[in-house]
Amino acid sequence: MLKVLILGLGNPLLKDDGIGPRVIRAIKSGELPPDVCAVEAGGSCFAYWDLLLQCRHVIVIDSLLGGGPPGSVYILKPENLQIIKHSQMLHELHFLDVLKMAYFYGAKPEVTIIGVEPEDITFSLHLSRVVESKVSYILSVIKEKIEDLLPAGSY
Secondary structure, three states: OEEEEEEEEOOOOEHHHHHHHHHHHHHHOOOOOOOEEEEEEEOOHHHOHHHHHHEEEEEEEEEEEOOOOOOOEEEEOHHHHHHOOOOEEOOHHHHHHHHHHHHHOOOOOEEEEEEEOOOOOOOEOOOOHHHHOOHHHHHHHHHHHHHHHOOOOOO
16 A cells, blocks of 8 residues: 655646646655655646555645745645635645545545645746745655654655
């Protein structure tokens, strides 16, 4: 069974909406432990459905409109989305529906959402400077989370 699935949601053609795929590309430039899989999912559940059904933990990276300043990083569980006043996950609503379907089929992974407040969502292949500056922090959060979930020395 897959222990950790890391999903990068978002459209890399829409500037800061591409934070999820950008983080996955950075993760894939290094080595991952054998029980960890990183997927650049875009906005389609077909890219990760089979993996979702077989994993224990999911870490999701996406843009999140939470009302904070651009570049704000939110780390939360699906049930805590209401904590962020007027939150609007750009892809998470779709992801939460997919998660409910997975629950129906017996998969109940622990989910951590890492949302990043976008500065700009217009056509561009590049993140804004403020969001780009958060990539290394997000990578460190993911590494720490994986270290908590896997045996010592595996990452």
